[in-house]
Amino acid sequence: MKAQRKIIVYIATSADGYIARPDGDVEWLNRRPADDYGMGVFYATIDTILWGRKTYDWALDYHKRKGRKGGIFDTKLANYVFSRKPPKRETPGVKFVSEPVKTFAQRLRATPGKHIWMMGGGELIASFLDAGEIDEFDIHVIPTLIGEGIPLVAPRHRDVPLRLRSVRKYPDGAIRVRYEVAT
Template structure:
């Protein structure tokens, strides 16, 4: 069975975007540093994201996930899209349950919190990789969208960088 990893950056106070949806507060990495992103991405062949996250990624320039299978959950798909993107209006839990059964590599749950909440509640997320950015936003779009608790976590590793970035990597324990 394929793993689903919720890999996302968050401010120290738990926000993934400013109140207006912007991620301009995210710092550019120092030259030659990618915080392990390329290594993680090499294990991924599928992404999951909500419509808001998809539209945010489009503002960064050329579509960065052209070699991956990308599923964007929305009830109102736009007409134009990159070739590697499929819009999905099916039930997210049912869709991801089936997707996990298919052969492939890691499934990256990019965001946002509205998409992550039902997947966490349904025990469909295996790991959390949280990049904590040393900034306090005070308000914005919360990482946690009022979902039911996913259960206890096991810390797999931590990593810190001189600029204050910190990775917290957890496995979600499953109850039997």
């Protein structure tokens, strides 16, 4: 029997648990060394990325601010953006989703393919977690305190046990912690 596709939160956080500053800025991540922290290996295991609307808008703006040309989204992958309202214009390689999280996740898992990268942000991660649709957290804790920002998971009352899968320390002090959501 073929294993079901997993939805995996693969993300970096500051040492104080934030994925971005309050305005969505992640420049504090760009001060890291060239090490990809296993991103290349992870990327080979996925064929789908899930984006929250704020994360999607931030990525478009960042791409524009940096003066980068060409497409921002890897069109070899399926990119889904969760939003209550559709965009003013279409973005190549991106589909917008407004259906309930659980319905979408179950339909997506039922289709053949590789694993699914939950890009975030914190609100979308919380929605999937609260719907029981996150399988793993693969968190890179960066040794930087940013003091305030967008938390890894939007705050709500919850009690979700995690099972430690592995921990890896990098030479620059970053650590990779992999958890499985206990069922």
